[in-house]
Amino acid sequence: GYRSRAAFKISEIDEKFGFFKKGARVIDLGCAPGGWLQIAVERGVTQLVGVDLLPVDPVAPAHILEMDFTDNACPPRLIELLGGAPDVVLSDMAPNTVGHRETDHLRIVGLIEMGAEFAIEVLKPGGAFVAKAFQGGETADVIARLKKNFDRVVHYKPKASRADSSEVFLVATGFRGR
Ligand code: SAM
16 A cells, blocks of 8 residues: 555656656655655656655665755755656655744745755756645745746646645646756
8 A cells, every 4th residue: 555645646646747757767855654655666766765854664666865855965965865867856845834824834935945946956857846835825936936947837736635725736847957
């Protein structure tokens, strides 16, 4: 079985956009408990690295790093473990909420921005970036930034994402390079 409901979401997203291919290199930000890694491996990805603040049980052959992505030392570690530039950067990172609406909001958008900057920094041309976001979130700036660097940027809500949740995924494909 899959370790998370989130597995079904990435499964649908990949069915629609098709980025899990043999030979693809994938980085998964906020990978615990490992559901997205399971789907990637099941679809033939063999070069993949996940990172999370929390420990994750192995998902062979993925490399898993227990670290804070916002730590400056993390991005180079990810590339080193992957052994080269990624074709796909995924982020399902969600900060722990503190209950203060604006603070929580800024933290969510902050993580999306960091994921997007990282993707733009490291992706191979033609690559893709996926990030969990929330409807009504202040993501206009990051979307504008992504539109400059990718051919196509869309919002996608998989069926596995509850209709009553404001969760929505940003999917950027066709990275144009820096
Ligand atoms: N996609 C995962 C799966 O299918 O199993 C589920 C991910 S879960 C919704 C979000 C994860 O983001 C949590 O495990 C959390 O620890 C992680 N996270 C949040 N902030 C992070 C950070 N700064 N660095 C690394 N991981 C982070």
